[in-house]
Amino acid sequence: MRLWQKIFLLTLFLTALAASAISLLLLARNHRNALLLAKEKVQTVRDSAMAQIGHLIQEEKDDGGRLLLTERELQGLFAEFCLASEEFRSQSDGRAFRIESGEAREQAPARDGGKGAGESQKYDISIMPIETDGFSAARLPREAAGGATALEEREGIWWIGSAATAFWEGRFYRVQVSGDVSDLFRRFGEDLRFCQWMCGGVSLAIATALLLSILGLTRPLKRLEAATERIAAGEDGYRVPAGGHDEIGELSRHMNAMSGEIQDNIRKVEALAASRETFIANMAHELKTPLTSILGFADIMTIKSHMPEEERRECASIIAAEARRLKSLSSKLMELVSLQGTALVLHPVDLGELAEKAVQALEPVCRKRRCTIRKDFVPVTVQADGELLMSLLLNLLDNALKVSALKGENQRIDVSLEKEDGRAVIRVRDYGIGIPREQLGHVTEAFYMVDKARSRQSGGSGIGLSLCRAIAEAHHGNLQIESREGIGTTVSLFLPNPDTPESIGISER
Numbered sequence: 208m209r210l211w212q213k214i215f216l217l218t219l220f221l222t223a224l225a226a227s228a229i230s231l232l233l234l235a236r237n238h239r240n241a242l243l244l245a246k247e248k249v250q251t252v253r254d255s256a257m258a259q260i261g262h263l264i265q266e267e268k269d270d271g272g273r274l275l276l277t278e279r280e281l282q283g284l285f286a287e288f289c290l291a292s293e294e295f296r297s298q299s300d301g302r303a304f305r306i307e308s309g310e311a312r313e314q315a316p317a318r319d320g321g322k323g324a325g326e327s328q329k330y331d332i333s334i335m336p337i338e339t340d341g342f343s344a345a346r347l348p349r350e351a352a353g354g355a356t357a358l359e360e361r362e363g364i365w366w367i368g369s370a371a372t373a374f375w376e377g378r379f380y381r382v383q384v385s386g387d388v389s390d391l392f393r394r395f396g397e398d399l400r401f402c403q404w405m406c407g408g409v410s411l412a413i414a415t416a417l418l419l420s421i422l423g424l425t426r427p428l429k430r431l432e433a434a435t436e437r438i439a440a441g442e443d444g445y446r447v448p449a450g451g452h453d454e455i456g457e458l459s460r461h462m463n464a465m466s467g468e469i470q471d472n473i474r475k476v477e478a479l480a481a482s483r484e485t486f487i488a489n490m491a492h493e494l495k496t497p498l499t500s501i502l503g504f505a506d507i508m509t510i511k512s513h514m515p516e517e518e519r520r521e522c523a524s525i526i527a528a529e530a531r532r533l534k535s536l537s538s539k540l541m542e543l544v545s546l547q548g549t550a551l552v553l554h555p556v557d558l559g560e561l562a563e564k565a566v567q568a569l570e571p572v573c574r575k576r577r578c579t580i581r582k583d584f585v586p587v588t589v590q591a592d593g594e595l596l597m598s599l600l601l602n603l604l605d606n607a608l609k610v611s612a613l614k615g616e617n618q619r620i621d622v623s624l625e626k627e628d629g630r631a632v633i634r635v636r637d638y639g640i641g642i643p644r645e646q647l648g649h650v651t652e653a654f655y656m657v658d659k660a661r662s663r664q665s666g667g668s669g670i671g672l673s674l675c676r677a678i679a680e681a682h683h684g685n686l687q688i689e690s691r692e693g694i695g696t697t698v699s700l701f702l703p704n705p706d707t708p709e710s711i712g713i714s715e716r
Contacts, residue, residue: 610639
């Protein structure tokens, strides 16, 4: 069962239950009030009859000059009382009487066969002597003492009766008056049936209005459901039409935002997967090239048993060079992989001293390539991993030497260390061939080479700058590259908060 169907049925049930309960309570209240009025009328008729009979007894005693009347005289007086008025008629046993009380005449219009205006309400009255041993009211039977009102059904007719005890001429009499209230019950039944039909009609009207309202309110939810199905089917660019400022409108906007985030994450994952595929392909190619050369020249040395010494030395030098290249490539790859997710052990590092050691390590290569290095260092200390920073500087200097050699001899490299805007900055500038503008954003990607032929010729593998960027980011710093084709390249390393132990937000261990 759908949610809107559950809401519809529950609301309809509660509405019908509430309407029926309220109607029944009102009907029951009206019926109870009508019975109370009937009870008061019966009691009034009873009291009126007892008063008239007492008055007649007193008149009879006054006219006869007697103090007490006998039982026979009282019975005769009761009969005479009934014969003297058309409102009272004696029954066959001479001891019970029917009263037509003018005070109880109905003034309401006739309804569904009920009594019309001016038609009197019928009452039964019975006067029964009570046998006692004395004149004390305390000796009366419990059922005869005091007044009582009762409701009973006799032969399909409902009667409401009220009884009281009267003391006439030294004896107790029980006077009971009963009124026919069948009309009240008939009207109650008619009203109950009318209420049932009305509740059914009102419930049907409410059900129709509620169904239309729920269908209208759930239409935006249908759109959301259809949108989720389309997004789940692969249409991650689909957006839900969001209108209004209610909860459904807010949900639509949140869903569109979620779809946008999902789409961005999918693109990032796809880009990451593509970059990994490219990385693996490039790595396989870069490993394959030196291995092919090593195996090829090793096979030549194996096949030729009487190889000239000069040729043997040439093959051996090529094998050694390719082996060193393979070793450099593998060590850089291992260093690059080891940086991912590794917590650095930091300690104070003098960047000036570190840069001086890096320059000294490359002096033999510089002399060989007739390249000079100009230094400009200021004392700066940071919290860092000295070995990683040394590797970074050596890679930057090595790249600068390689691109400078491609342009010719007698080249110059500038290395500087300074403080700038609260950061330590190391800059390595060469005056080599430069990097094209459109390729400047890709040079820090693994295995990316601006000119693959020249890079391999100079011994490059496309991992150096990628490793430098990873080392800088591991120190919460960053690497910036500025270059103009044919003029040269400047690589800047920025390290935060020099001379403070909390420089990069990692505690020293």
